Amino acid sequence: MAKSKFEYVREYEVQDTCLHNCWVVVRVDGRNFHRFSDQHNFTKPNDPRALLLMNHCAKNVMDDIKDICLAYGQSDEYSFVFHKKSNWYKRRASKFMTHVVSQFASSYVFYWKEFFPDQPILYPPGFDGRVVLYPSIQNLKDYLSWRQADCHINNLYNTVFWALVQKGGLTPAQAQERLKGTLSGDKNEILYSEFDINYNNESVMYRKGSIVIWSKVNEISNKMIKLPHEAEEKEVEVCRVRNKPIVLHCDVIGDTFWEEHPEVLSSES
């Protein structure tokens, strides 16, 4: 078929293939969630409804895009790791990023009611996205460690800050002033001596964030089956092993997680 004279505009499209043999990370982050969390009455410093909704969306994204081998989330952000061998959409960065972000954002709205039954969603939230390539497993592990360290630093700060405000009666400005220049040991000490809070007993989801990996899960369902020597169909229980995304809350900075889950980044499976 002859090409139309307009066809040349295609040449304006740029190639955006992600370099081969690199781990591709897509990170999504809620747009202006400072405002969104206020308007939707998120509890401070952590709202379990919001975090569990984020985790649910991440599982939905992974169910939809099987080449994602791991995801890590905290606060209003989630990072999705595409396996370095992935050839999904010929490794086009724009496909990776836009599919992840749009699937995540639509899931967030779609599943909102399940997690916030008493809080209507007031306006459509947005998420930004970025793509970063990591050429070595060490770089990738360091990336995830960086996000988890960020989670820890922010959560410790926020936990003390809101204890000072909600329980200690300080104004936000006074709490901020009180925490200026404090180290993490000082913050732990304020929590312990003034509010009887042992930071290590705070919810592990708040302290470590959420890791989503694939896991073989037994799925039991009922099926109608006709056995050869019987006239009627019979309902029987069938057990199938399925690969499903599961959520963990553990340390990814040390070696233990990687030693316990060598399959996550392996080339097999």
Ligand code: DGT
């Ligand atoms: P951005 O990302 O530049 O468009 O702007 P923000 O406002 O989304 O900033 P960001 O992503 O650095 O910070 C996340 C905001 O989301 C931060 O203001 C706190 C809020 N947020 C996230 N999770 C929770 C939560 O569980 N509870 C509450 N109260 N706020 C949360």
Ligand code: MG
């Ligand atoms: Mg930001």
Ligand code: MG
């Ligand atoms: Mg944000």
Ligand code: MG
């Ligand atoms: Mg954020």
Ligand code: MG
């Ligand atoms: Mg199309």
